Amino acid sequence: MNKHDSERLTGLLLARGFALSSPENAEILIFNTCSVRRSAEEKFVGVLTYWRKKRANEKVLIGVGGCTAQKEGEKLIEMLPGIDFVFGPNDLSRVPELINNCLQGQRPQISIEGKSGVELFSLPRHREEKFKAWLSISSGCDNFCAYCIVPYVRGREKSRSIEEIVTEAYQLVKDGVVEITLLGQNVNSYGKDLYGQPRFGEILQAVERVPGLKRLRFTTSHPRDFSFDLIDIVKNSSVICPHFHLPLQSGSDRVLKLMNRGYTQKDYLELTQKIREEIPEASITTDIIVGFPGEKEEDFKETLKVVETVQFDQAFTFLYSPREGTKAAEMEDPIPQEEKKEWFLELVSLTKKTALERNKLLIGKVLPVLIDGESKKGQISGRTATNKVVNIVDDNFLEGCRGKIFEVKITAAFPYHLKGKIVFD
Numbered sequence: 001m002n003k004h005d006s007e008r009l010t011g012l013l014l015a016r017g018f019a020l021s022s023p024e025n026a027e028i029l030i031f032n033t034c035s036v037r038r039s040a041e042e043k044f045v046g047v048l049t050y051w052r053k054k055r056a057n058e059k060v061l062i063g064v065g066g067c068t069a070q071k072e073g074e075k076l077i078e079m080l081p082g083i084d085f086v087f088g089p090n091d092l093s094r095v096p097e098l099i100n101n102c103l104q105g106q107r108p109q110i111s112i113e114g115k116s117g118v119e120l121f122s123l124p125r126h127r128e129e130k131f132k133a134w135l136s137i138s139s140g141c142d143n144f145c146a147y148c149i150v151p152y153v154r155g156r157e158k159s160r161s162i163e164e165i166v167t168e169a170y171q172l173v174k175d176g177v178v179e180i181t182l183l184g185q186n187v188n189s190y191g192k193d194l195y196g197q198p199r200f201g202e203i204l205q206a207v208e209r210v211p212g213l214k215r216l217r218f219t220t221s222h223p224r225d226f227s228f229d230l231i232d233i234v235k236n237s238s239v240i241c242p243h244f245h246l247p248l249q250s251g252s253d254r255v256l257k258l259m260n261r262g263y264t265q266k267d268y269l270e271l272t273q274k275i276r277e278e279i280p281e282a283s284i285t286t287d288i289i290v291g292f293p294g295e296k297e298e299d300f301k302e303t304l305k306v307v308e309t310v311q312f313d314q315a316f317t318f319l320y321s322p323r324e325g326t327k328a329a330e331m332e333d334p335i336p337q338e339e340k341k342e343w344f345l346e347l348v349s350l351t352k353k354t355a356l357e358r359n360k361l362l363i364g365k366v367l368p369v370l371i372d373g374e375s376k377k378g379q380i381s382g383r384t385a386t387n388k389v390v391n392i393v394d395d396n397f398l399e400g401c402r403g404k405i406f407e408v409k410i411t412a413a414f415p416y417h418l419k420g421k422i423v424f425d
């Protein structure tokens with residue numbers, strides 16, 4: 001979501017005559033922040049401090065946007081002197097005006113009043129890749145999970161109309177995009193605010209019919225709102241990727257209730273079992289929080305049990321960090337941090353093991369891989385439809401292969417990636 005906002009902001013500024021530059025040479029430095037975890041905020045402070053010092057003797061405007069900016073507003077300038085303008089995620093369209101005001105000497109500028117992100121959908125955008133694109137179907141969230149700051153900073157859920165989404169999908173494919181990812185904080189509740197009931201299945205089917213589109217992804221799903229007919233829609237499609245990202249957060253019913261997630265361990269296991277039965281080749285990935293306030297060892301064991309049962313293809317694991325203003329931040333939290341860290345390491349090692357087991361099942365298979373980048377070792381790399389990274393072991397560098405799909409024979413498996421060889425015939 002945050003990356004897509006950066007694409008919009010860049011697109012808007014380019015359309016207004018600004019140009020992209022390196023941080024060493026730019027006259028304006030803009031930081032797009034994330035406040036979902038404390039570590040993201042700490043990283044932002046570190047990076048900002050670095051650039052502020054490095055360019056201290058030059059005339060550089062500094063702007064800070066995103067969720068941290070929305071949350072802190074004016075306080076951010078008091079905490080981190082040197083910032084010239086601050087804007088929230090729903091105020092992107094005002095950035096050119098804020099910059100102009102600053103250039104005319106009116107500093108600081110603060111804009112955090114934007115109530116909904118809907119008007120942002122029509123902003124021009126500058127995509128990093130020409131062959132793949134994010135497509136927002138909604139903004140904001142109505143769920144108020146106890147640990148999460150998103151509904152407070154991005155506002156309530158607002159869906160875009162089906163017509164607008166499909167029109168944009170046609171335009172993207174016309175521009176050369178082969179892979180679209182539908183984006184929403186909770187894609188499964190898409191349309192509730194606009195049509196009185198969720199219509200995510202319809203969106204998937206309408207976009208998959210766009211001629212020329214090769215891959216359609218979606219993120220993020222909410223297990224509570226995920227309807228079983230979506231499994232059939234994915235199963236019967238050659239375009240919708242069989243990858244389900246279903247944030248578990250905890251395997252304990254007691255903790256799930258405290259988190260206000262709206263499902264139980266049994267619900268989650270039924271859903272994932274159904275996916276495994278109907279689409280055995282599908283990948284299931286997840287997010288898990290360790291050390292939520294009040295979580296006990298027996299709760300943590302329930303999480304381990306779910307991980308063992310589902311055998312996730314990948315799990316993003318996080319140590320809980322309190323976000324000021326959320327319900328969870330006010331809850332009692334007697335478990336020592338050291339103990340939480342031990343649980344965390346245990347969970348990481350288990351999820352790594354299950355990911356490797358799942359990946360090993362692919363050795364010897366030939367899978368279509370969309371080439372989209374390079375590995376750290378300089379090998380070309382891409383992704384399977386199930387969103388697994390494949391590094392290609394090939395002596396012949398494939399000129400102009402980015403954005404193309406190749407058949408790749410998987411030769412080796414690791415917890416976080418696969419290795420393979422292109423099959424030419």
Ligand code: SF4
Nearest residue numbers: 141143144145148150
């Ligand atoms: S569904 Fe929950 S975790 Fe996800 S954005 Fe909404 S409130 Fe946050």
